[in-house]
Amino acid sequence: MSRSDLPTLAVVGATGAVGTVMLDILSTRENVWGEIRLVASPRSAGKRLTVRGEEVEVQALAPEVFDGVDVAMFDVPDDVSKVWAPIAAERGAVAVDNSGAFRMDPDVPLVVPEVNAAETANRPRGIISNPNCTTLSMIVAMGALHRAYGLTDLVVSSYQAASGAGQEGIDTLHDQVEKVATDRTLGSRAGDVRAAVGELGPFPAPLAMNVVPWAGSLKDDGYSSEELKVRNESRKILGLPGLRVSATCVRVPVVTTHALAVHATFDTEVDADAARTLLASAPGVVVLDDPGAGEFPTPADVVGTDPTWVGRIRRSIDDQKSLDLFLCGDNLRKGAALNTAQIAEVVAQEFTGA
Amino acid sequence: MSRSDLPTLAVVGATGAVGTVMLDILSTRENVWGEIRLVASPRSAGKRLTVRGEEVEVQALAPEVFDGVDVAMFDVPDDVSKVWAPIAAERGAVAVDNSGAFRMDPDVPLVVPEVNAAETANRPRGIISNPNCTTLSMIVAMGALHRAYGLTDLVVSSYQAASGAGQEGIDTLHDQVEKVATDRTLGSRAGDVRAAVGELGPFPAPLAMNVVPWAGSLKDDGYSSEELKVRNESRKILGLPGLRVSATCVRVPVVTTHALAVHATFDTEVDADAARTLLASAPGVVVLDDPGAGEFPTPADVVGTDPTWVGRIRRSIDDQKSLDLFLCGDNLRKGAALNTAQIAEVVAQEFTGA
Structure with missing residues (x-):
């Protein structure tokens, strides 16, 4: 053609x-x-x-x-x-x-x-x-698990990269890291990092040598817009208007690639090995899950790649219908x-x- | 005397x-x-x-x-x-x-x-x-909430500081931050941070400009020792042998002060305002929770202090018996x-x- x-x-x-x-x-x-x-x-x-x-x-x-x-x-x-x-x-x-x-x-x-x-x-x-990029960092894997087990609940904690706030976010993180890099006394007294980093840029608190439990704008009942997006978009994409979702969105000093810790509960009992096999054959998902060999996804190791990376797949000890997982996805690419x-x-x- | x-x-x-x-x-x-x-x-x-x-x-x-x-x-x-x-x-x-x-x-x-x-x-x-320091970063606040509402479930995601791995952890983070500080191209290609940081020290992956979903040693079923400590120690301290606990422990590039995102479920309905009031009067707890004014705890802002800091207190939208919170505690002090x-x-x- x-x-x-x-x-x-x-x-x-x-x-x-x-x-x-x-x-x-x-x-x-x-x-x-x-x-x-x-x-x-x-x-x-x-x-x-x-x-x-x-x-x-x-x-x-x-x-x-x-x-x-x-x-x-x-x-x-x-x-x-x-x-x-x-x-x-x-x-x-x-x-x-x-x-x-x-x-x-x-x-x-x-x-x-x-x-x-x-x-x-x-x-x-x-x-x-x-x-939204945060929803996209998990939803391909969650979709595959949902088709097999029937998803009922998600508890999501994010580790979101600076580039989620655009080029200004990336520049701010690099600026701040440069400013805290040489003073080895920093990080042990309240406020010393804040005094050292200079401009906060698009973030409401220092991002270098810190984590910031806020992304987006303030919505009802203390939720951030980012947290509501994770809930509402997951429901719409999966076609599950009754899905129960709790999200806490936290920015971390990573340039690009969002990570998420997810506690997912299903209609039926789950098995970690079966979930690992299922995810490994799901389009767009790569499983990297052998912690004894030091294998699990980290943002720095998977940034710039296309798939959703999944590791730390465990069945909850106290609930045979729940899985705990750690996922990484490049927020500028798949996200x-x-x-x-x-x-x-x-x-x-x-x-x-x- | x-x-x-x-x-x-x-x-x-x-x-x-x-x-x-x-x-x-x-x-x-x-x-x-x-x-x-x-x-x-x-x-x-x-x-x-x-x-x-x-x-x-x-x-x-x-x-x-x-x-x-x-x-x-x-x-x-x-x-x-x-x-x-x-x-x-x-x-x-x-x-x-x-x-x-x-x-x-x-x-x-x-x-x-x-x-x-x-x-x-x-x-x-x-x-x-x-x-353990991670359990201690939340347990004072969880104890206060348990006395009022009766705790049944905890889902915990940690944002753990380098000093949890001792002085070697602190030194490694400072070394790595210094090495990544001046190259502004880093963090956009898989492995470029890993190539730049030098020695990994006590961590199984680069910690600067990264997050690492691993702390401690490998235990049964893919759990880390740190995750099992959060579960088993919470049960013992609270006197709740049947408490359901799921934890995912993640190291972040922060020098000192662990942070935790916690989804806590109780026997009875909860109310965010009542929980905020209760926590504000609990010994050893400080509530910092006004995101509209940019107020929530971050590790860099509270390191070196004694209390457990709690913010982002929300009742789960889809479960009136659950609260979502973000907590910070100095892992070398209270921890x-x-x-x-x-x-x-x-x-x-x-x-x-x-």
Whole structure:
């Protein structure tokens, strides 16, 4: 098939943290796209970026950039998506949106291809949403376990990377680590790290040599927006409106890759060995679970890779229906750009009849 | 009362990471001790350390150093305690041991004074154990909630500091942070942090710019010793042999102060405001819980202090009998030296009739 027979893709937000990873992903995955248009804010227009080995000039976001576009990916803030995804849809593109603007809209499917790919077809608004990065760090594995055992409860504690707060988060962490690196007295007296790190950037407390039990904005009853996303998005993706979910979201001084400790309870008894075998054969999941040999996933060891990594798989000692696991997923790849690309590829099949 | 009327204390392991904090604690708390003997391995004997503003010469560990001692604290490895705590007890001292050697011995009480101070009297072997630092980071708060609501289940995810692995842990973290501090490309490609950090020290994976889901040694069914301690010690301290506990222990790049995300389920319905009020009045607990004002405990902000800090108190949205909380406790103080000192002070009252 020549490129002219393939669907046209627009990448909106091509110059951002997720957009940059997206261009890398589009350059390395099997190509299903004809023209790829790169779109960003007017101040980035005219920049030349490389995708699929070719230089492409960035266009300023405007209604007419969507003319002739089949699929438009949005890696932009909520308020930009809110305005522009419907405009893209009006112009005939299927919008695949990585913001939080439409995720809980009942007329917008929330899709993880390994879990609910068929939902991409149910898109009355012409928009498909990509889940939050924290939910995405576990949901492929949870979907596989749910199909086998019937999930009833999730207790989730996150170890979230700085890049979840964008390039500013990454820069802030590097700045702070540099400032605390040479004073070996730091970390033993209350506030000495706070005095040393300088600017807090997008975080409400120092992140270097610290952990911060907060991500997102304040919602009802003391919950953070991030914690509610984990609950509400897990329910929607798994099609389990009654799933009981408790999440505590905590930022840790890691550049990229979210980790989660998950306590999952099922309808039926579970077995750690069987769960390990099941997860090892699940698409998009890699099991790394031999602590005696020092094998378990850590963010630094799996960052930059595509799968959801699972280790520390144990049946709860006091509850034969529960598993405890530790999961890692690159929040910029599967947690954002990769899943968006996968959704777009599912939609692309409609145009090519593949 | 003059010093000669007060009980004699021996501090075994006075030169270690916990021992150093112990001397600070003994120097700042209200004094209940007459003579304080400092004891360490032969290679530290002859050193002069300051306690209560006075220089004291360190004595080599030998049976006769316990002659005339009323209370002997042990801040030493398990194998040293195993041999020497019984020798101290034979010589007439009450041994208060901070190692893991005796914690689950049915003839040794495991004591947290705010929770079960009376247990100090039930010591047929003349030994009292101090709990593991991770258990201690939550148990004072859990004890207060249990008394009000009746605890049935705990799901615990830890964010454990490097100093839980002793001075070698602290030094390794500082070494690694220094090595990753200046290269701003690190943390985006699998293994680049591992290549940069140098020696792993006591940790099974890089700790700088990473989190490591492992602490302790491998036990049955994939559990770490640390995870089993959280379960078994919580049951013993709270006097709840049927308590269901699931723990996942994770090391984070923080120098000192363990943090825990806890999902606690009770016999009765709970209310976040009532729990907040109850915890705020519990001895040894401070509530810091106003996320709208950026208030929640973080390790860097509370390290070096005595209380258990509690924030992010929420009732689970899907279970009116469960609370989610985030707790911080200095693992060298309340998690080790302080609780040992508090136990010793309870015992000291037997000698002074206070």
